[in-house]
Amino acid sequence: MxxxxxxxxxxxxxxxxxxxxxxxxxxxxxxxxxxxxxxxKSWPYMLYGPGSAESVHSRVDTGHQLEEKGELLFTTVATYSKPHVFDLIYAWLNPRMDIEKLEVATGGVTNLAAYRNLMAYMRDSSEASALMAAYAAMDKPIDVESQGVIVTALLPESKARENGLQEGDIITQADDLAITNGTELSEYLTAKHVGDLVKISGTRGKETFEATVPLISMAPDNRSGIGFQMNNVLKATPPDTVKFDFADTGGPSAGLMMTLEIIAQLTGEDLTRGYTIAGTGTISADGTVGLIGGINYKLMAADKEQADYFLVPYNAQNESNWTLARETVEKLKLKPKLVKVSTLKEAVDFLSGLEPKKTAP
Incomplete structure (x- = not known):
């Protein structure tokens, strides 16, 4: 039972x-x-890690043939926005990656699309600056024209954000007035009154935009304005047909390496001397090399490609790039030799002074 x-x-x-x-x-x-x-589920963070170190030669076409025995490499940082939890765990465990809040990483811009538009503008601007710097260094003429105004940052007191304007917008018209530069826009706004509404229009990435924005009082002289920081959008047209292929990148930090490649191709001088030369740095029209972010990740990428030298932006008043580069090389035992460069001339002089690399028989 x-x-x-x-x-x-x-x-x-x-x-x-x-x-x-x-x-x-x-x-x-x-x-x-x-x-x-x-x-x-995505999370509001940005992941940073080593990007790529790629040849500039195939991305800059001047129509002039040049056989380089070595390579000039531009370097990048790999970024991942709004990662998933598994990405976050991987980055947290990876000693060569970092995690940062998305708001901090993007500088507090209106949204991620605005940030990407701003990065695309910086890339395009670096191409124009590279052309201007290269032709100035070769003492050759180049045509430059301003084609609008880019919104780089909105001031806290501005009422533009809630009325449809955002960072990365390129302004080409205010009411019925065509705008080609910041002076034109400032003079038009200053002639109006605080509280007046101004219709702003132009391009937002590949689209067009239109926003009606109230004017505010701008310190220190109480003039009327929208309340944002801006730059002129410049188009540089050289006498040679120069084409760039950097659409898959963002930001201005490839400027120096672009400029070196333009000079090499147009002068016919192989600046590599048989070495693999990696580097980074913004470039100004006058040849000044500017500081950048993420140099540690770029060094890791250059080391992976067995670069012989790495050109490091240097500023005597702000040695942050140089200090971080040295710390990264020492900590990770990286191979590239570091070279300080403050100007385009310093970079060209260093490369021109290199003894040609001896190759094994």
């Missing part, structure tokens, strides 16, 4: 609940749900 705890001598059977019956399936379903949620 089976005793199930009922009345003596009475066979009983308690039917298991459906939860107990399908417990294994429910657990697997819950695990699958959590896994899918982790894949689909």
């Amino acid at each position: 089976n005793d199930y705890g009922g009345e003596p001598g009475l066979d009983t059977y308690k039917k298991p609940s459906w939860i107990r019956k399908y417990r294994t399936a429910l657990i697997l379903l819950a695990v699958l749900f959590l896994f899918l949620f982790s894949l689909l």
Whole structure:
């Protein structure tokens, strides 16, 4: 006789609940749900890591053939916006990656699209600056014209953000007035009154935009304005046909390496001297090399490509790039030799002074 705890001598059977019956399936379903949620849920962070170190030669076409025995490499930082939890865990465990809040990483811009438009403008601007710096260094003429005004930052007191203007917007018209530079825009706004509405229009990435913005009082002279920082959008047209292929990158930090490649191709001088030369740095029209971010990640990328030298932007008043570069090389035992460069001339002089690299017989 089976005793199930009922009345003596009475066979009983308690039917298991459906939860107990399908417990294994429910657990697997819950695990699958959590896994899918982790894949689909993104978080407001930016991940940083080593990017690439690629030849500039194939990305700059001047129509002049040049056989380089070595390579000039531009370097990048790999960034991942709004990562999933598994990406965050991987970055947290990886000593060569960092995690930063998205708001901090993007400088507090209106949204991620605005940030990307701003990075695209910086890339395009670096191409124009590279052309101007290269032709100035070669003492050759180049045509430059301003084609609008880029919004680089909105001031806290500005009412532009809530009225449809955002960073990365390129302004080409204010009301019925065509705008080609910042002076034209400032003079037009200053002639109006605080509280007046101005219709601003232009391009936002590959689209057009239009925003009606109220003017505010601008310190220190209480003139009327929108309340944003801006730069002129410049187009440089050289006498040679120069084409760039950097559409898959963002930011201005390839400027120096672009400029060196333009000079090499147009002068016919192989500046590599047989070495692999990596580097980074913004470039100004006057040849000044500017500081950049993420130099540690760029050095890692250059080391992976076995670069012989790495050109480091240097500023005597701000040695942050140089200090971080030295610390990274020492900590990770990287191979590239570091070279300080403050100007385009210093970079060209260093490369021109290199003894040609000896190759194994």
